Structures are given as C-alpha cells and as structure tokens.
Amino acid sequence: MSALTLTVLGCGSSSGSPVIGCDCAVCQSDNPKNRRSRCSAWIEVAGKHFIIDTGTDFRQQALREKIPAVDAVLYTHPHSDHINGIDDLRAYCFRKKQAIDIYGNSFTMENAQSRFEYAFMPPCKHWNRPVLVPHILDGHGKTADIHGVSVQYFALPHGRWQVLGYKIGNIAWLTDISDIDETTIAALQGVEYLFIDCLMMEKYPSHLSFELAVDFSKKINAKQTYLIHTTHKLDFDAINAKCPPNVAMAYDGLKVTTEC
Ligand SMILES: [Zn+2]
Ligand SMILES: [Zn+2]
Ligand SMILES: [Zn+2]
Structure with a gap:
C-alpha cells in the first residue's frame, strides 16, 4: 500500500472562470473558489507523478503547485x-x-x-521540444500498469465522442462525460473519492447536469464526491448549499489523500 495524493489542478469548464469579457456575478466574485482553471489533476503515488490532461492552463497550474516531475500523462480526450x-x-x-x-x-x-x-519526434540535443511516447488504452474496465501503478480505465460517452474515465487506488476521475454505464457504476462502487463532471444546473448534450452528477454519485455510493468541470454559472457557495452532505464543489488546489 502506498499513499496516493490527488491535487485538483483545475476544475473549470472549457472557458475557465472568470470567462473573458463576462460580467456575471460569479465571474466578478471575490471568492477565490470561483476562479477555476481548466480541468486537470496531479496524482502523486509511489514516488511517481501522473497528470490527468494538460489543458490550456497547465503551465500556470504546474507553477502554482510546484509539480517537480511528470512521469506519465493520462489523457481523457483531445478537446483543447x-x-x-x-x-x-x-x-x-x-x-x-x-x-x-x-x-x-x-x-x-x-x-x-x-x-x-x-512532440513525438526523437529528442534533439537541446531538448527544446516535448518528447512524448504514446501508449494506447483501448477497451473498457481494463487495468494498465503505468510505471508500476495499477490504473483502471473506462470508456464513457461525451456526447458523440468517447472519453476515458480513470480509477487509481480509491479515487475516480470522470470528466467530460454525458452518461455512466452499469459496468462502470459497479466497478466504482463505494469509491472513496469521486470527481465527476457537473457542467451546469441545466441538461447539456455532452456533459452531466448537477442533478445527473448527484444521481450518479448516489448510484456509485461514493464516500465523497467532488463536482468538476463546472462553468461560471455555478457559484461555489450557492451550489455547495444545494449539495447533499457527501457531495461538494471542487476548487483549484483541493488535495485529497488515500491509499493505493
Ligand atoms: Zn472539457
Ligand atoms: Zn460569468
Ligand atoms: Zn470535452
């Protein structure tokens, strides 16, 4: 058993919050928890550093959290x-x-x-480009050994696209999803921390609404659920007040620790 720490690098939607040019109450709010960078996570386990998605704000997130190294990146899907x-x-x-x-x-x-x-070419002597080695995770509910860490992945719908949700240790990260099938619900039963897409209150074709996210949290029976990929329409305090006791809004910089 090793300790596993997940840091929420960002919990915002594609525009981030505040949205450029928006003068809504959330975008103008003084609450730092209403400032959300693009959705991403940093996982530290067994001396390894994994990142889930390198969004538009990755550089600022890496500087903010002082991420010392990256051993692997787990991509959910290739939206910008x-x-x-x-x-x-x-x-x-x-x-x-x-x-x-x-x-x-x-x-x-x-x-x-x-x-x-x-970014996929061999390194040159200056190492002035990223040098990345791609690995394909196809299938559903399978487990991959990534740098000695067991990572389970699930193929889930994101509108017409298919994305990967990940489970590492007792933590699941399901962003940009519009549904969760029974196999995944069964595999994630009783997970300690569930990070789940919750775009906005209203229904949306390629994401979960608040009602659906809370409903899936109940079906999965997660001990604690955090809502991620939230737009500027969701005020941190107002939505937290609507959440059931074991569900809460995530925020940039949130850290959780469990076992792997
Ligand atoms: Zn997204
Ligand atoms: Zn706004
Ligand atoms: Zn997306």
Whole structure:
C-alpha cells in the first residue's frame, strides 16, 4: 500500500472562470473558489507523478503547485481544454533529459500526434521540444500498469465522442462525460473519492447536469464526491448549499489523500 495524493489542478469548464469579457456575478466574485482553471489533476503515488490532461492552463497550474516531475500523462480526450498545454511538458523532458509516456484511447493518441507532430519526434540535443511516447488504452474496465501503478480505465460517452474515465487506488476521475454505464457504476462502487463532471444546473448534450452528477454519485455510493468541470454559472457557495452532505464543489488546489 502506498499513499496516493490527488491535487485538483483545475476544475473549470472549457472557458475557465472568470470567462473573458463576462460580467456575471460569479465571474466578478471575490471568492477565490470561483476562479477555476481548466480541468486537470496531479496524482502523486509511489514516488511517481501522473497528470490527468494538460489543458490550456497547465503551465500556470504546474507553477502554482510546484509539480517537480511528470512521469506519465493520462489523457481523457483531445478537446483543447484538456490537451492544449501539452507543449509545456517540455520543461519536464528538459529537466530530466527524458521522454514522457502519455496514455489515452486510440482516437486521442492519433489526434495528439496529428496536432502536435513535433512532440513525438526523437529528442534533439537541446531538448527544446516535448518528447512524448504514446501508449494506447483501448477497451473498457481494463487495468494498465503505468510505471508500476495499477490504473483502471473506462470508456464513457461525451456526447458523440468517447472519453476515458480513470480509477487509481480509491479515487475516480470522470470528466467530460454525458452518461455512466452499469459496468462502470459497479466497478466504482463505494469509491472513496469521486470527481465527476457537473457542467451546469441545466441538461447539456455532452456533459452531466448537477442533478445527473448527484444521481450518479448516489448510484456509485461514493464516500465523497467532488463536482468538476463546472462553468461560471455555478457559484461555489450557492451550489455547495444545494449539495447533499457527501457531495461538494471542487476548487483549484483541493488535495485529497488515500491509499493505493
Ligand atoms: Zn472539457
Ligand atoms: Zn460569468
Ligand atoms: Zn470535452
């Protein structure tokens, strides 16, 4: 058993909060918990450092949390808010003069290689580019050994796309999903920490609404659920007041620790 710590690097939706040019109450709020960078997590386990998604804000998140190294990146899907910070992985390649392993389904890995071709070439002597090694995680409910850590992954719908949800130790990270099938609900039964998509109060085709997120949290019987990928329409305090006792809004910088 090793301790596993997850830090929420960002819990915002694709625009982040505040939204550029928006003068709504949440965007103008003084509450730092209403400032949400793009959705991402840092996992420390057994001396390894994993990142879930390198979104547009990855550089600022890595500086804020002082992430010392990156051994692997687990990608959920290639929407820009989850992948466009990929270039800043080069700082970690440069420091160790080492490639970084990245993981995702075939669609995500192909998409990453076509959009960021230069990041998949062999290193040059200056290490001035990211040097990434793609690994495909296809299937559903399977387990992969990633740098000695067992990682279970689930293929879940995100509108018409398929994304990967991840379970590491007693923590599940399910962002950008519009449904959760029975197999996944069974596999995640009683998980200690569930981080789950909750775009807004209203229904949305490619994400979960508040009602659906709370409903899935009950079905999974999670001990503690945190809502992630929330838009500027959700005020931290107002939504927390509506949450059942074991459900809460996540915030940037939130840390949870469990066993793996
Ligand atoms: Zn997203
Ligand atoms: Zn706003
Ligand atoms: Zn998405």
